[in-house]
Amino acid sequence: MRVDPNLSGLLNAGIQGTEQALNTAVQQLASGQRVSLPSDDPDAAAANLQSLAESANVDRYTKNGDATLSQAQMADSALSNVVNELNQAIALGTQGADGSMTSENRATIATQVQSVLSEVVSQANTALNGVSLFAGTSGAVPAFVPDSTSSTGYSYQGDSGVNTVAVGDNLQLNVNVPGDQVFTNPNGNVLGSLSELVSALGSGTTADIGNAVTAVRGALTNIGQQRVLYAGVVNQINAQESYLSQETISLTSQQQSLTGVDMSVAISDLTQAQIAHSTILAAAAKVLPTSLLDYLK
Amino acid sequence: MIGLNGSLSIATEALGAQTAALEVASNNIANAITPGYSRQVVSLSSAALVQNGTTIDEGVSYQGFTSVRDTVLGMAINGATSEQGSLSAQSALLTQINSAFSGTTTGIGASLSTLFSDLSALSTNPSDPSARQTVLNDAKALADAFHQGAAAISAASSAANQQVSSAVAEVNELSQQIAALNGEIATTDANGGDGGALTDQRDELTTQMAQLIGISSTKTDGTPMLTTSNGSPLVIGDSSYQLQVTTALDGTAHVLDGQGNDITNLLSGGTIGGAITARDSTVPALSQQLDALASQFGTAMNNAQTTGYDLDSNPGTAMFAIPATGSAAAGIEVALTSGSQIAASSDGSTGSSGNIKALLSVQSTDLASGATPTDSYASLVGNIGFAGSQVNSSLAANTASLQQLTSQQQSESAVSIDEETANLIRYQQAYSASARVISTINDIYTTLMNMSLGGS
Numbered sequence: 001m002r003v004d005p006n007l008s009g010l011l012n013a014g015i016q017g018t019e020q021a022l023n024t025a026v027q028q029l030a031s032g033q034r035v036s037l038p039s040d041d042p043d044a045a046a047a048n049l050q051s052l053a054e055s056a057n058v059d060r061y062t063k064n065g066d067a068t069l070s071q072a073q074m075a076d077s078a079l080s081n082v083v084n085e086l087n088q089a090i091a092l093g094t095q096g097a098d099g100s101m102t103s104e105n106r107a108t109i110a111t112q113v114q115s116v117l118s119e120v121v122s123q124a125n126t127a128l129n130g131v132s133l134f135a136g137t138s139g140a141v142p143a144f145v146p147d148s149t150s151s152t153g154y155s156y157q158g159d160s161g162v163n164t165v166a167v168g169d170n171l172q173l174n175v176n177v178p179g180d181q182v183f184t185n186p187n188g189n190v191l192g193s194l195s196e197l198v199s200a201l202g203s204g205t206t207a208d209i210g211n212a213v214t215a216v217r218g219a220l221t222n223i224g225q226q227r228v229l230y231a232g233v234v235n236q237i238n239a240q241e242s243y244l245s246q247e248t249i250s251l252t253s254q255q256q257s258l259t260g261v262d263m264s265v266a267i268s269d270l271t272q273a274q275i276a277h278s279t280i281l282a283a284a285a286k287v288l289p290t291s292l293l294d295y296l297k
Numbered sequence: 298m299i300g301l302n303g304s305l306s307i308a309t310e311a312l313g314a315q316t317a318a319l320e321v322a323s324n325n326i327a328n329a330i331t332p333g334y335s336r337q338v339v340s341l342s343s344a345a346l347v348q349n350g351t352t353i354d355e356g357v358s359y360q361g362f363t364s365v366r367d368t369v370l371g372m373a374i375n376g377a378t379s380e381q382g383s384l385s386a387q388s389a390l391l392t393q394i395n396s397a398f399s400g401t402t403t404g405i406g407a408s409l410s411t412l413f414s415d416l417s418a419l420s421t422n423p424s425d426p427s428a429r430q431t432v433l434n435d436a437k438a439l440a441d442a443f444h445q446g447a448a449a450i451s452a453a454s455s456a457a458n459q460q461v462s463s464a465v466a467e468v469n470e471l472s473q474q475i476a477a478l479n480g481e482i483a484t485t486d487a488n489g490g491d492g493g494a495l496t497d498q499r500d501e502l503t504t505q506m507a508q509l510i511g512i513s514s515t516k517t518d519g520t521p522m523l524t525t526s527n528g529s530p531l532v533i534g535d536s537s538y539q540l541q542v543t544t545a546l547d548g549t550a551h552v553l554d555g556q557g558n559d560i561t562n563l564l565s566g567g568t569i570g571g572a573i574t575a576r577d578s579t580v581p582a583l584s585q586q587l588d589a590l591a592s593q594f595g596t597a598m599n600n601a602q603t604t605g606y607d608l609d610s611n612p613g614t615a616m617f618a619i620p621a622t623g624s625a626a627a628g629i630e631v632a633l634t635s636g637s638q639i640a641a642s643s644d645g646s647t648g649s650s651g652n653i654k655a656l657l658s659v660q661s662t663d664l665a666s667g668a669t670p671t672d673s674y675a676s677l678v679g680n681i682g683f684a685g686s687q688v689n690s691s692l693a694a695n696t697a698s699l700q701q702l703t704s705q706q707q708s709e710s711a712v713s714i715d716e717e718t719a720n721l722i723r724y725q726q727a728y729s730a731s732a733r734v735i736s737t738i739n740d741i742y743t744t745l746m747n748m749s750l751g752g753s
Binding site: 001003004005006009010013036037038039040041042043045046047048049052053056057059060061063064067068069070129130131133136137138139140159161163164165166169172175205259291292293296 | 332391392395396398399401406407409410411413414417418420422423424425496535642644646647648649650651654657660661671672674675676678679680681682683684685689700703704705707708709711712713714715716719722
């Protein structure tokens with residue numbers, strides 16, 4: 001049987017094949033990607049997109065966590081200041097309840113408690129990025145404003161709304177406690193008890209002062225309870241963020257294995273392509289120039 | 298009994314035959330690299346004459362030359378070439394779409410993620426105007442990504458239309474050339490000649506045509522016929538039938554046969570068949586999926602908007618304007634004009650982020666298509682990839698088989714320089730021998746002459 005006399009055609013096809021293999025190997029090594037077009041591996045390309053979307057979610061949960069964390073920490077530190085102020089008010093009240101106190105002395109103490117009250121209100125009006133932390137979801141700034149018609153001298157501008165922030169696929173955190181629940185809660189009214197103490201020191205009996213001090217203690221207990229929420233938020237975010245950073249690592253490695261290059265495979269592919277390429281070139285160099293004409297001299 | 302004169306005429310005849318053989322070899326060598334050329338072999342036979350029951354040898358008889366070609370193999374090559382033309386056209390168009398959807402940090406998928414991330418960030422500070430503006434910008438970027446995706450797909454369709462138009466023009470030119478060659482071949486055949494080189498040229502043009510359009514070639518009563526795969530005539534004998542291209546109402550290029558019948562959907566194979574397949578079946582499926590995603594996602598976001606209130610405590614309005622007709626992906630626009638219109642609030646209070654939950658839930662809720670927006674997009678990209686990889690692997694298989702067929706054909710028909718060189722030497726030796734016969738007879742005659750003159 002006659003054979004194809006044109007070795008050049010066969011050799012060209014072979015050279016093209018090995019060049020293609022070299023090209024692919026170099027491209028994969030250079031880009032670090034095994035899949036550069038979806039058609040390179042449709043399944044991997046689609047799964048990679050889903051994994052990337054999941055990564056984006058993890059990123060935003062982390063960012064939300066960071067934003068919420070600073071909010072919660074700020075609120076918690078405001079409440080911690082309030083606790084100090086309330087302890088000071090209790091000390092002042094206890095001092096004022098002493099039967100040996102003159103009314104002048106009590107008036108001085110009343111002024112001090114009044115300044116405690118203003119300090120507490122300023123803590124209650126704490127704002128982050130122009131948003132009151134204790135105004136519910138109303139967006140009111142500040143949360144409490146002076147109001148002569150109110151028994152406490154202040155009225156609440158906010159509402160009782162609570163915002164939630166997602167820090168996980170199924171983890172929504174309540175990120176605020178409305179101001180009325182913290183500062184004018186009937187079960188421990190901070191502003192109410194402080195103004196009660198001021199007026200008791202001004203005009204009340206020792207027993208009135210004692211009652212007012214007890215009310216301030218009740219308010220202190222309430223603040224303690226409200227702080228638990230923020231502490232819980234901080235703990236949950238910290239736990240969630242360490243989970244999320246684990247998740248980021250596993251998603252990144254998932255994406256790498258889906259579309260990335262396995263370096264050892266890529267390098268051995270490159271070596272193989274190199275060997276194949278030089279082999280076919282050597283074959284071409286040997287075979288192509290030979291002709292019967294060379295021997296007919 | 299043959300005399301010296303007989304030998305002389307046999308030798309002279311042989312010189313002629315051997316010259317003819319040398320001519321065939323030299324023609325083969327001259328065309329060693331001519332595309333489509335089939336090697337020719339000289340036909341010689343020993344001439345004999347039967348006289349009174351006795352065979353009398355009359356030397357060699359030159360009977361012309363024939364081209365060595367395998368028509369069946371030629372048809373198989375044309376079939377594989379058509380397949381290759383079709384797959385190459387499809388591969389080019391699908392690679393174009395694949396590149397447009399290859400982005401992992403850009404494109405619809407990334408824009409979807411960014412939109413949801415920034416919406417989610419808004420929930421930590423719902424009244425922040427810059428966070429709202431960011432979400433609005435994200436929505437616009439997403440609409441743009443949809444536009445770009447739709448544009449990439451429709452660009453592939455228009456490229457297919459252009460391919461159809463230009464390929465039809467080439468087919469028409471080729472069919473004219475083939476018809477002209479058919480005429481010449483018929484004439485040389487009628488005059489008893491071998492169509493040889495002309496037939497090679499025609500076969501080469503036919504293969505070129507097969508690259509452009511699926512063809513079938515037959516011979517009826519000695520008249521060669523070339524038709525499209527559905528039977529519309531392209532060339533019958535020496536007349537060619539021109540295809541036409543018209544642009545349909547939807548802007549697509551349609552192919553009409555010589556009689557004006559629309560044969561667009563009946564064509565297969567070749568650049569034309571491939572472009573039509575990609576344009577009319579592969580691409581529309583992808584474009585429908587993209588449009589469905591744009592429209593269903595837009596609707597879901599719009600519905601989520603209406604359950605909440607904007608920064609001015611007004612009920613939420615549609616985020617996206619989705620065109621009622623035409624491509625949703627190409628026409629989707631952001632309907633909101635200000636970040637304050639994002640319905641983050643669930644109760645009308647300006648600091649509420651309650652409705653962001655509803656907006657975010659679009660990401661994890663199945664659309665009408667039965668998958669979440671992200672999964673729908675991933676499946677679209679998967680389908681785009683599948684379409685491309687399928688065509689690419691068919692193309693690789695087809696290239697291999699075409700190569701094999703071509704090599705098989707070459708083994709039959711290609712000129713081997715070594716073979717021709719060996720033949721040349723053989724013919725040269727035979728020629729020298731014949732010439733020696735003549736000179737020998739001449740010597741004998743001279744001897745005879747001298748004998749008769751001087752030998753008295």
